Structure formats: structure tokens, C-alpha cells
Amino acid sequence: MRIKAQVAMVMHLDKCIGCHTCSVTCKNVWTNRPGTEYVWFNNVETRPGPGYPKEWENTDRYKGGWVLRNGQLHLRAGGPMAKLANIFYNPNMADLDDFYEPWTYDFEQLHKRGKGDSLPVARPKSMITGQFMDKPEWGPNWDDDLAGGSETVPMDPNVRKLQEHIAMEYEKTFMMYLPRICEHCLNPSCVASCPSGALYKRDEDGIVLVDQDACRGWRFCMNGCPYHKVYYNWNTHKAEKCNFCYPRTEAGLPTICSETCVGRIRYIGVVLYDADRVKAAASVEDPKELYEAQLSVFLDPFDPEVVEKAQEQGINYSWIQSAQESPIYKMAMKWKIALPLHPEYRTLPMVWYVPPLSPIMNHITNEQELSADGYIPAVDQMRIPMEYLASILAADDTKVIRRVLLKMAAMRSYMRFKTVGGMDQTKLNKLMQEAETTAEELEDMARLLAVAKYNERFVIPTGRREMKDDLHYKQGACSIEDLAPPEGMATYPFERSDAQ
Amino acid sequence: MEEVFWWIIFPYICGSILIVATFYRFVFRAKGWTAPSTEIFGKKWLRIASVIFHYGIIFAFIGHIMGVLIPIEVYESIGIDEHTYHIFAIIGGGAAGLMVVFGLIVMLLRKLSLPRVRTHTTFGDYFTILLLLIVAGLGTYMTLIYNTTVVAYEYRTSIGPWFRSLFTFNPLSELMLGVPVLFKIHVILAFVLFAAIPFTRLVHMFSFPLRYPTRAPQQYRARNGYNKNSR
Numbered sequence: 001m002r003i004k005a006q007v008a009m010v011m012h013l014d015k016c017i018g019c020h021t022c023s024v025t026c027k028n029v030w031t032n033r034p035g036t037e038y039v040w041f042n043n044v045e046t047r048p049g050p051g052y053p054k055e056w057e058n059t060d061r062y063k064g065g066w067v068l069r070n071g072q073l074h075l076r077a078g079g080p081m082a083k084l085a086n087i088f089y090n091p092n093m094a095d096l097d098d099f100y101e102p103w104t105y106d107f108e109q110l111h112k113r114g115k116g117d118s119l120p121v122a123r124p125k126s127m128i129t130g131q132f133m134d135k136p137e138w139g140p141n142w143d144d145d146l147a148g149g150s151e152t153v154p155m156d157p158n159v160r161k162l163q164e165h166i167a168m169e170y171e172k173t174f175m176m177y178l179p180r181i182c183e184h185c186l187n188p189s190c191v192a193s194c195p196s197g198a199l200y201k202r203d204e205d206g207i208v209l210v211d212q213d214a215c216r217g218w219r220f221c222m223n224g225c226p227y228h229k230v231y232y233n234w235n236t237h238k239a240e241k242c243n244f245c246y247p248r249t250e251a252g253l254p255t256i257c258s259e260t261c262v263g264r265i266r267y268i269g270v271v272l273y274d275a276d277r278v279k280a281a282a283s284v285e286d287p288k289e290l291y292e293a294q295l296s297v298f299l300d301p302f303d304p305e306v307v308e309k310a311q312e313q314g315i316n317y318s319w320i321q322s323a324q325e326s327p328i329y330k331m332a333m334k335w336k337i338a339l340p341l342h343p344e345y346r347t348l349p350m351v352w353y354v355p356p357l358s359p360i361m362n363h364i365t366n367e368q369e370l371s372a373d374g375y376i377p378a379v380d381q382m383r384i385p386m387e388y389l390a391s392i393l394a395a396d397d398t399k400v401i402r403r404v405l406l407k408m409a410a411m412r413s414y415m416r417f418k419t420v421g422g423m424d425q426t427k428l429n430k431l432m433q434e435a436e437t438t439a440e441e442l443e444d445m446a447r448l449l450a451v452a453k454y455n456e457r458f459v460i461p462t463g464r465r466e467m468k469d470d471l472h473y474k475q476g477a478c479s480i481e482d483l484a485p486p487e488g489m490a491t492y493p494f495e496r497s498d499a500q
Numbered sequence: 501m502e503e504v505f506w507w508i509i510f511p512y513i514c515g516s517i518l519i520v521a522t523f524y525r526f527v528f529r530a531k532g533w534t535a536p537s538t539e540i541f542g543k544k545w546l547r548i549a550s551v552i553f554h555y556g557i558i559f560a561f562i563g564h565i566m567g568v569l570i571p572i573e574v575y576e577s578i579g580i581d582e583h584t585y586h587i588f589a590i591i592g593g594g595a596a597g598l599m600v601v602f603g604l605i606v607m608l609l610r611k612l613s614l615p616r617v618r619t620h621t622t623f624g625d626y627f628t629i630l631l632l633l634i635v636a637g638l639g640t641y642m643t644l645i646y647n648t649t650v651v652a653y654e655y656r657t658s659i660g661p662w663f664r665s666l667f668t669f670n671p672l673s674e675l676m677l678g679v680p681v682l683f684k685i686h687v688i689l690a691f692v693l694f695a696a697i698p699f700t701r702l703v704h705m706f707s708f709p710l711r712y713p714t715r716a717p718q719q720y721r722a723r724n725g726y727n728k729n730s731r
Binding site (some may be wrong): 058204217 | 514530531533534535536537538540541542543546547552553554555615616618619620623704707708709711712713715716717718719720721722723
């Protein structure tokens with residue numbers, strides 16, 4: 001048993017209002033620099049839709065993640081030898097047309113232009129070439145809130161998979177928001193794709209980072225990551241990615257996207273897992289079993305044997321305590337209401353999603369009078385097709401989605417029964433039985449999902465810097481100051497500091 | 501005196517710049533050390549240009565090892581006569597040279613014609629491509645045309661031994677006296693190119709990830725001293 005700690009995130013999609021505050025604060029903190037204008041470490045997509053970059057889930061095109069061949073895990077885009085042979089040109093990588101060409105506006109024109117017959121216009125200007133763009137044709141969240149519906153929705157690879165035709169009439173459409181950051185996977189394919197060995201998983205908290213000194217810009221990580229969450233900075237010619245705001249988490253603070261989340265949909269905590277089980281869990285034959293296999297790598301932080309072994313292996317006790325209080329452990333492992341994004345990529349992603357409930361389709365009348373057990377059939381007829389959610393969160397296994405949605409519906413019914421009353425208890429019990437849950441669990445869930453305060457949502461142990469032996473030497477140094485040139489200024493070559 | 505400069509002093513200056521500056525950049529300027537790809541700006545023409553150029557230059561490199569670094573005596577001892585050698589050199593070297601020149605021309609056209617790429621092409625990039633184009637063009641011309649129409653020049657008894665003598669610090673500059681002027685220009689410009697390597701995008705040639713196939717797919721790194729027990 002090789003115990004490792006991993007910081008992880010749960011996003012409760014029911015509460016996401018699609019305001020993009022997470023994206024904007026992340027951008028202002030991390031990618032507000034020349035070379036990364038097109039980069040969003042955090043983005044919020046409206047689904048169904050093509051996503052960012054366009055159709056990132058199309059593994060036939062970008063060849064991200066792992067595939068199982070003869071019981072062995074292989075990178076879909078090809079192993080090391082194939083990569084070395086293809087190193088001069090990456091046929092599967094997305095380019096700026098798949099992301100978008102970033103632009104600004106010629107704002108100066110608005111106050112510089114003299115008197116005239118027409119209103120002054122600030123024309124769009126490319127941030128790549130500096131030239132005016134006559135007509136931007138794609139941009140960040142171009143398809144926000146289903147804009148461009150009948151044109152953009154069919155670009156969603158999950159929609160193409162669905163058996164039934166998705167109706168695009170106004171009354172029948174559905175949508176949901178999907179905020180995405182780097183998954184900080186347990187079996188990251190970007191790390192395995194890097195010819196230079198520049199990408200690595202931090203031993204102490206599992207955050208996946210790019211060593212900016214070692215990266216040589218070979219770009220295989222870009223499409224090696226099936227979530228397309230590693231980006232190429234065209235200014236430094238190196239890869240960059242979400243770093244889980246490690247300077248913040250090391251100080252016990254949540255990532256900036258979580259801190260600023262208006263809907264408070266994000267939860268951060270530590271989980272303990274057995275690194276020796278990861279490979280086997282990623283290699284199970286049936287993609288539908290990957291979710292259960294992934295759950296099997298995590299360790300019970302209350303198990304005395306696990307606690308003892310973890311300490312033996314150098315995990316600080318404050319981290320074990322945090323793992324015991326971890327909201328992630330509760331939602332993803334204990335209650336099993338949070339699901340991994342696209343488990344079929346076999347990367348064992350560590351950002352989990354609670355699937356959204358949606359209005360029940362209109363052929364169920366008198367919704368107010370719907371008895372508790374009425375949810376049992378109704379959960380199959382929600383506005384967001386279960387197949388669609390299953391395609392995103394459960395490797396097409398609708399049973400998993402059904403179980404979670406039932407549990408969420410049971411939680412609502414139970415809390416309504418408790419606070420408002422007027423419900424038939426036997427029918428409620430039937431619903432709870434079908435959802436395989438108890439009143440106690442539902443109350444805990446309701447507490448964490450609805451009213452949990454900052455310290456319950458974010459249980460983040462601080463980085464144990466006191467164990468570092470050169471602390472005195474590092475006094476006053478900032479670990480990120482050589483990551484980027486000063487804002488708005490491109491310098492080359494970049495100054496190197498003594499920071500590691 | 502001129503011979504001493506061009507065939508002794510100049511090569512050592514270029515070689516020293518190559519070694520010292522490359523070392524300096526690797527150690528103190530690691531954040532700028534990369535293969536500065538422009539694929540993100542657009543894939544147009546890149547597949548054909550980059551792949552053909554790079555494979556061509558690898559073949560050309562192997563060809564130069566065979567022609568310049570391996571002494572003529574080795575070929576004689578294994579029974580490859582001059583005629584056979586030159587036929588192979590003309591065909592193999594010519595093909596490699598044409599690949600390099602073709603790739604470079606398409607890359608140059610790509611840099612000039614795609615606005616996103618052109619905006620971010622620096623003086624160093626044009627300098628590298630043009631210098632490579634001249635050196636490779638001269639080499640291809642000598643291999644394919646000069647060798648077949650003027651004289652099949654036996655560089656293995658002049659340029660080869662002179663080049664090897666640089667490494668033993670006993671440079672035999674007199675060997676270069678009778679070398680045709682085209683060959684001399686090719687050699688001198690090649691040394692300019694060597695000196696330019698550490699200052700341009702060419703450094704990425706030293707980063708070819710040979711260790712990749714043998715390393716573990718997953719990489720873990722701990723902060724120094726974070727966990728004394730972890731590997």
C-alpha cells in the first residue's frame with residue numbers, strides 16, 4: 001500500500017448559474033499575459049454545445065487519454081516511439097481556430113475621433129496579429145446559453161451519440177452549465193505524453209504541474225489530455241495549465257475559482273488513495289466499471305490501519321485529519337453523489353460533479369401534488385436526458401445517473417417533509433428505499449449541499465513547509481515571479497531566478 | 501595567414517561560442533530553451549514542411565558523419581571503392597539535401613504568408629532559415645550538380661581529415677588549400693551556423709527526448725524535503 005494524498009474538487013452543478021465569475025477571476029490571476037490570451041484554465045461551458053476548444057470530447061479527432069489494448073493501457077495518440085517519430089508535427093493538436101483568435105477593441109477610437117455624422121466605433125483587433133478583424137467568428141463562450149443553438153448543439157460529441165433526436169424547439173430544449181478546470185488526474189495522460197518529463201504530479205498533494213525550465217514545447221500534452229486542459233503559451237513557447245492555485249492551497253485557502261464562486265458550487269478537500277491500485281483501476285475492461293474501479297482506489301481515512309500507514313509513509317497528521325473532514329470524501333466516496341467527468345478516458349479525474357436535477361417533462365401534470373414516490377418514475381423523464389448526463393459523467397451508464405438523481409430527489413422530498421410537512425411518510429420511505437439512502441444521510445447531504453459554510457466547503461490543510469530544509473534561504477522569494485513577464489510586456493529571454 | 505584564420509582560428513571561435521553559449525543558456529536561461537513551435541497559429545503547410553525538413557536534416561547529418569567523420573581508410577578496408585561511395589553519396593545526399601531545401605522553402609513561405617505566424621517571426625527565425633537555406637542549398641548543389649558535371653571532388657582526403665584534426669587540437673589547415681571555393685564557403689557558413697545555434701531556435705536539436713521511451717509514464721516530484729520517505 002503506497003498511500004498518497006490528493007487535493008480534489010467537487011462541483012455541484014445544480015447550483016451553477018453560469019455567471020463565469022470563476023473563469024474571470026482565474027483569468028485575472030493566471031492568464032492575463034501575452035501568449036495566454038486564449039487560455040482559460042477555468043471555463044464554463046453551456047452543454048449541449050461544442051465546448052472549449054471546439055468538440056474537445058471528440059477523441060477520434062484529438063486522440064486524448066488512454067485506451068485499453070490487450071489488457072494494457074496505451075496512450076490513444078500513440079506511445080513514446082510513435083511520438084518521437086511524430087515529434088516534428090503533431091497531427092492531433094488543436095490550433096487557434098479550435099480555441100478562438102483572441103481580440104480586443106480599438107477603444108481609443110471612441111474618444112480620439114473628432115466630430116462626425118456617425119457614432120464612433122471600436123473595431124475588433126486581433127491580439128495575435130494586431131490587425132483589425134472584420135468579423136470575429138468564434139470566441140470564448142460564443143455558444144453561451146445555447147446561442148447559435150441549432151448550429152452549435154450538433155457540434156457536441158455527446159449529442160451525436162444520443163439515440164433520440166434532440167429537439168431544438170424552444171419548449172423542449174435543455175441546457176446545463178459545465179465549469180471545467182484541470183482534473184489533476186490520478187493517472188494523468190498529459191504527464192505520460194510529455195517527451196521531456198516536464199509535467200509531473202506533485203507527490204504531496206497530487207497537483208499536476210508543468211516545470212517551466214524543463215518544458216521544450218513539444219505540445220503532445222495539449223491533446224494528450226482528453227479534457228484539453230493543457231495550453232501552449234505562444235509567447236514563451238511552453239505549456240501551461242491550471243495549477244489548482246497551489247500558492248493559495250498551500251496557505252490553506254481555496255482556489256480563486258472556488259473562492260469567488262457566486263453559487264458556492266465548489267468544494268475542496270483532501271482524499272487519501274493507494275497509488276499501487278491506480279493502474280489496475282484504470283485498466284478494467286468495461287468502461288462502465290471504471291467509475292466503481294476508481295472509487296476502489298480511495299482509502300477510508302478513519303481506518304486506523306490507513307491512518308497508521310499514512311503517517312509511516314510521511315503524510316502529516318494534519319493532512320489525515322483534513323481527509324477525515326473532507327467534503328470530497330463525503331460526496332464522492334461515501335454518498336456517491338459526485339461523479340467523475342468522462343471516466344472512460346481512464347485518467348481517473350479528480351474533479352467530481354454532482355449532476356443537475358432538471359424540470360420533469362411536461363407530460364406529468366399537477367407537479368405540486370406529485371407524491372414522493374412519484375419521483376421514482378419521473379426521474380427518468382427529466383428535461384436533461386439521462387443518456388446525455390451519462391455520456392458526460394458515467395461512461396454511458398444511465399444506472400449511475402439514475403441512482404444519483406433519485407438520491408437528490410429523495411433529499412429534496414425528505415427536507416420538504418421535515419420542514420414543511422404534508423407528505424405521506426410511507427411514500428417518502430419508498431422513495432428513500434429506492435434511492436438506497438437513510439434520513440440521517442439525507443440530512444447530512446442537505447447540510448453540506450445547501451447551507452455549508454466556508455470552512456465546511458473548503459477543508460484544505462496547509463503545505464507543510466516547515467519540513468523543507470532551505471526555508472531560511474528562501475526568505476522573501478516568490479515562487480511564481482519568474483513564471484511570467486510583467487503584465488502587458490513581452491520580454492525574451494526571461495530572467496531566471498533561483499526559485500526551483 | 502588567411503588560411504590560418506579561416507581554417508584554424510575561425511572554427512575554434514565558432515566552436516567555443518557554441519559550447520560556452522549553449523551551456524550558459526541551458527543553465528541560466530532555461531525558461532527560454534524550447535522548440536518554438538508555431539503550430540498553434542495554424543497547421544497549414546506545417547505537416548509537409550516540418551516533417552520533410554527534419555527528416556531530411558537527420559539524413560543529411562548522418563551523411564556528413566559518413567563523409568567527414570569516418571576516414572576514407574575505413575571505407576577502403578571494407579572494400580567500398582571511391583566510385584561506389586560517390587554513387588551512394590550523390591543519391592543519398594542529394595535526396596536528403598532536396599528534402600531540407602524543400603522543407604525550408606515551404607517553412608519560409610509559411611512564415612511569410614500566414615499573418616499570425618508572420619507577426620511572431622523574429623529576426624533570429626529568418627536568419628536561421630536563410631542561413632540554413634544557403635548552407636543546405638550549396639551542399640545540395642555540390643552533391644547533385646557540381647559532383648556530376650564538374651568533378652566528383654574527393655573531400656574525404658581534404659575536408660574530412662582537416663575537420664577531424666580540429667578535434668585533436670592539431671589543425672591541418674594546409675589540407676584546405678586546394679579545396680574548391682564552393683566547398684570552402686559551405687564549410688565557413690556551416691561554422692557560422694554552429695555559432696548561431698545557442699542564440700536561436702536551433703537549440704531545440706539538443707533536446708531531442710531520447711530518454712522518453714525508457715522513463716516511467718507517470719512522473720512524481722516532491723518538494724525538496726517535503727516527504728523524506730517518498731521516492
